[in-house]
Amino acid sequence: MTEQSALLLRKQLAELNKNPVEGFSAGLIDDDDIYKWEVVIIGPQDTLFEGGFFKAYLTFPYDYPLRPPKMKFITEIWHPNVAKNGDVCISILHEPGEDKFGYEKPEERWLPIHTVETIMISVISMLADPNSDSPANVDAAVSSAISAILYKLPFSSCKLCVNLIDCVIVAPTKGERASVCVCVCVCV
Numbered sequence: 662m663t664e665q666s667a668l669l670l671r672k673q674l675a676e677l678n679k680n681p682v683e684g685f686s687a688g689l690i691d692d693d694d695i696y697k698w699e700v701v702i703i704g705p706q707d708t709l710f711e712g713g714f715f716k717a718y719l720t721f722p723y724d725y726p727l728r729p730p731k732m733k734f735i736t737e738i739w740h741p742n743v744a745k746n747g748d749v750c751i752s753i754l755h756e757p758g759e760d761k762f763g764y765e766k767p768e769e770r771w772l773p774i775h776t777v778e779t780i781m782i783s784v785i786s787m788l789a790d791p792n793s794d795s796p797a798n799v800d801a802a803v804s805s806a807i808s809a810i811l812y813k814l815p816f817s818s819c820k821l822c823v824n825l826i827d828c829v830i831v832a833p834t835k836g837e838r839a840s841v842c843v844c845v846c847v848c849v
Contacts, residue, residue, distance in 0.1 A: 663723045666696075666721065666722075666723060666724065666725040666726065667695045667696075669725070669726060670695045670696070670721060670725065670777075671695055673776055673777050673778070674687065674688070674689070674695070674698075674777075676778075677777065677778065682778055682781065682782070684702065684703055684705065684781070684782070684785045685700055685701060685702045685703065685781045685785065686700065686701050687699070687700045687701075687719075687777060687781070690718065695721075696720065696721045696722075696723065696725075697718065697719075697720055697721075698718065698719040698720075698721070698730075698777070699716065699717075699718055699719075700716070700717050700718075700719060700777075700781060701714055701715065701716050701717075702714070702715045702717065702781070702784065702785060702788070704788065705785055705788055705789045707789075708788060708789050710738075710788050710789075713736075714736070715734060715736040715738055716734070716735040716736045717732055717733060717734045717735060717736070717747070717749070717784075718732070718733050718735060719731070719732050719777065719780070720732075720733075726773040726774075726775065727757075727773055728756065728757070728771065729753070729754045729755065729756065729757075729771035729775070729780075730754065730780070731748070731754070732748070732749040732751075732754055732780070732784065733746070733747040733748050733749065734747040734749065735747065739798075739801050739804070740787075740788065740791060740798065740801055740805075741791040741792065741793045741796040741797070741798055741799075741801045741802035741805050742787050742791055742792055742795075742796065742797055742798075743797060743798060743801070744797040744798055745798055748797065749784060749787075749797075750795070750796075750797035751783060751784060751787050751792075752765045752769040752770055753769070753770070753771060753775060753779070753780060753783045754771065754780065755770045755771060756770065756771060757770055757771045757772065757773075758770065764794075764795055791805055793805060793806060
């Protein structure tokens with residue numbers, strides 16, 4: 662299988678070099694090792710990652726495409742589906758078959774038809790639309806949820822200095838039903 666997987670990876674790399682896909686670039690870390698790739702993702706528009714460049718490594722098993730590669734961000738990234746050590750947690754990169762925890766359907770997990778291109782498109786989509794129901798980084802999931810709430814709040818300008826007013830959500834204490842939004846301008 663090693664020769665077949667190496668041939669398949671060379672073919673995918675050649676295709677990506679010939680017809681680049683918007684949103685990422687890919688190449689080998691070491692020209693002598695087809696199983697270790699470096700990818701650079703361009704932060705998707707209209708996200709917190711817009712304008713950023715995020716380097717990651719893809720490490721393919723010798724029995725690829727029967728098993729998925731592992732992906733690890735080298736550039737530090739704060740995201741619910743990226744562990745603090747950079748490991749990417751996304752269904753498409755999970756071992757094929759049944760999920761012992763019952764969160765994922767088999768068709769959402771790794772399938773041998775996936776390519777580097779489909780992996781990268783899924784990861785870019787994950788950056789734009791995190792799955793906070795199954796976070797690899799719980800702290801990032803909580804801050805992402807709070808940011809989403811803040812984003813929906815109506816911001817206004819201070820009547821004294823015309824600065825935007827910062828709104829802070831105060832977490833409810835036990836027994837409270839709703840959060841309280843406190844809006845304060847720094848000039849006051």
